[in-house]
Amino acid sequence: MKTLIILAHPSATSFNAQWAHASAEACSGEVLWSDLYAMGFDPIECAAHYGRSSDSFDPLKSQFEAAESNALPNDVTNEINKLREADRVIFHFPLWWFGPPAILKGWTERCLAHGEMHRSDARFDSGLCKGKEVLFCVTTGASAIESGPAGKEGDTNMHLWALAYTLRYCGFTIKQPLLLHGIHGYFEGDSEKKLEQRCKAMLAGQKQAIDGWSEIPNVRFNADTDFDEEGQLKLNSPSYTPFIRHTIAAKDLS
Known part of the structure; x- marks a missing residue:
């Protein structure tokens, strides 16, 4: 099985980055990488990517026409090629302001290109990525209680629904996410030690989670x-x- 890991965190030494590497080490087959910040990925879809005027720029039409003529931007083409090669995709990112980092949202807007990754006659059940699976590995700053269905921060699974449905639109099967709550840099003393223990336990258990991939429930749509x-x-x-x-x-x- 070929796995694509997509990391969206600006720090190479963050827990999110360590978790992504733990996923890579747990995979038995070939691993592809997209470290979006390290790549300097441009998340802004705009006319300049297509050599067009911004006065009348239509993103969907521009993507479709570029896809038809094999003229999509190189950074987008590289990501699409990785998505096509991969049997599964593991996203690693923190939840910021009740959603994924902007760089990841921009990645979806540019790389799930109209004409290449979806068409009007190829979406949802007949999506072009049917048969490929996705797992989100996500951290939150809030506690598990605050991030639950009755929590003050709102249900994390609901905050992730828009990204999940974006990928569902393209045909992907979405696994129930792996979540680790209360991850931030303001702990001190015993609280900091407990955080380190929780993080180490999550990293140590990632191989078991990946080995049990088929047992992770699918999100129902x-x-x-x-x-x-x-x-x-x-x-x-x-x-x-x-x-x-x-x-x-x-x-x-x-």
């Missing part, structure tokens, strides 16, 4: 057939997330 011709969830279809739910009042069903 609605199938294409769960929606009607207008793209609305059918009344008899299940809802797996508050982001896609039934909104018809009970009186309207009687």
Whole structure:
């Protein structure tokens, strides 16, 4: 199995970076790397990447036309080639301001290019990356309690839903994320020692997690057939997330 590891953290000595290397060491097959900050990856999609005027720049059209003529920017092409080679992708990043770092959001906007990684007739269940799997390995600064469903910081799994659904759009299967909470540099004394112990335990357990890849549950999404011709969830279809739910009042069903 070929694995692509995508790291989005500006420090090479961060726990996120150490965790990414632990993932790489745990993989038995070939490992590909995208260390976005180390690469100096440009997260901003703009006309300059395509030699166009910004006055009338249409990102989707520009991506599609560049894909058709094999003229996508080199940094994007390199990432697409790695995605195509990989059987699975492991993302390592911290949660900042209730979402992934901007560099990772920009990576999705540029590298999941229209015409190469998705088309109007190839998305969701028929996505071009069908059969490939994704795992998020994520740290938060808040505690596990604060990051839970009833926590003040909001449910981390919900904060990750947009990124998960972006990849689901392209056909990827998404695994339940591995989360480590309360990771920040303001601990002192005994609290700092406990943090170090937790981090070491997570790193030590990464091989077991990767070896048990097939046992990690998949995030559930609605199938294409769960929606009607207008793209609305059918009344008899299940809802797996508050982001896609039934909104018809009970009186309207009687």
